[in-house]
Amino acid sequence: xQTVTQSxxxxxxxxxxxxxxxxxxxxxxxxxxxxxxxxxxxxQMILVIRQEAYKQQNATENRFSVNFQKAAKSxxxxxxxxxxxxxxxxxxxxxKLGSYGGATNKLIFGTGTLLAVQP
Amino acid sequence: NAxxxxxxxxxxxxxxxxxxxxxxxxxxxxxxxxxxxxxxxGLRLIHYSVGAGITDQGEVPNGYNVSRSTTEDFxxxxxxAAPSQTSVYxxxxxxxxxxxxxxxxxNGTRLTVT
Numbered sequence: 045x046q047t048v049t050q051s052x053x054x055x056x057x058x059x060x061x062x063x064x065x066x067x068x069x070x071x072x073x074x075x076x077x078x079x080x081x082x083x084x085x086x087x088q089m090i091l092v093i094r095q096e097a098y099k100q101q102n103a104t105e106n107r108f109s110v111n112f113q114k115a116a117k118s119x120x121x122x123x124x125x126x127x128x129x130x131x132x133x134x135x136x137x138x139x140k141l142g143s144y145g146g147a148t149n150k151l152i153f154g155t156g157t158l159l160a161v162q163p
Numbered sequence: 164n165a166x167x168x169x170x171x172x173x174x175x176x177x178x179x180x181x182x183x184x185x186x187x188x189x190x191x192x193x194x195x196x197x198x199x200x201x202x203x204x205g206l207r208l209i210h211y212s213v214g215a216g217i218t219d220q221g222e223v224p225n226g227y228n229v230s231r232s233t234t235e236d237f238x239x240x241x242x243x244a245a246p247s248q249t250s251v252y253x254x255x256x257x258x259x260x261x262x263x264x265x266x267x268x269x270n271g272t273r274l275t276v277t
Contacts, residue, residue, distance in 0.1 A: 089253065149211060149213070151198075151206070153198075155203055156205055
């Protein structure tokens with residue numbers, strides 16, 4: 045079975061600084077998808093960034109980027125130029141592929157990291 | 164465009180009562196799923212559906228039933244509520260293969276079982 049571990053329950057960063065959230069996972073699959081979701085106090089789940097395991101290149105989305113280390117099974121999220129609106133719970137998630145190689149729509153989530161951006 | 168709509172937003176039940184959490188989406192999404200969120204445990208998949216008439220179990224299906232009679236609706240039924248089912252429940256949907264069509268989440272239902 046797959047597991048996702050986020051070892052930092054809480055983190056704090058000053059506005060405009062950079063912060064990295066850690067995520068490790070365990071799987072015997074060779075191909076899969078990885079995601080970071082953000083959950084602000086509104087409780088809405090928002091996709092931040094996603095990575096296909098067979099792609100070596102790290103995904104980036106504006107101020108958000110990942111450091112994907114497949115051999116180490118590590119998928120960290122870097123937030124640059126942190127903004128007050130980045131304050132949220134961040135979840136790392138894993139998705140294995142189905143029998144025919146497509147997505148399964150079944151996510152396995154980590155326990156989350158609560159990020160507070162300080163003014 | 165309403166997206167994924169969950170009702171009710173809050174609910175309190177007594178042990179042994181039954182109820183249905185409603186989920187509707189207006190995006191013609193094939194995939195729908197239910198997760199529960201508990202403190203310190205992240206989100207866990209309860210049940211999911213890949214299309215009308217097709218459902219399957221997730222990680223924590225015990226105590227819950229689902230059906231998918233239409234593309235739009237995916238209700239979650241608690242047959243006999245237990246305090247262990249106190250949680251926040253999220254419904255999610257996507258158009259097709261989830262990587263290319265990210266999950267859209269509803270705003271959640273906070274359920275308390277006393």
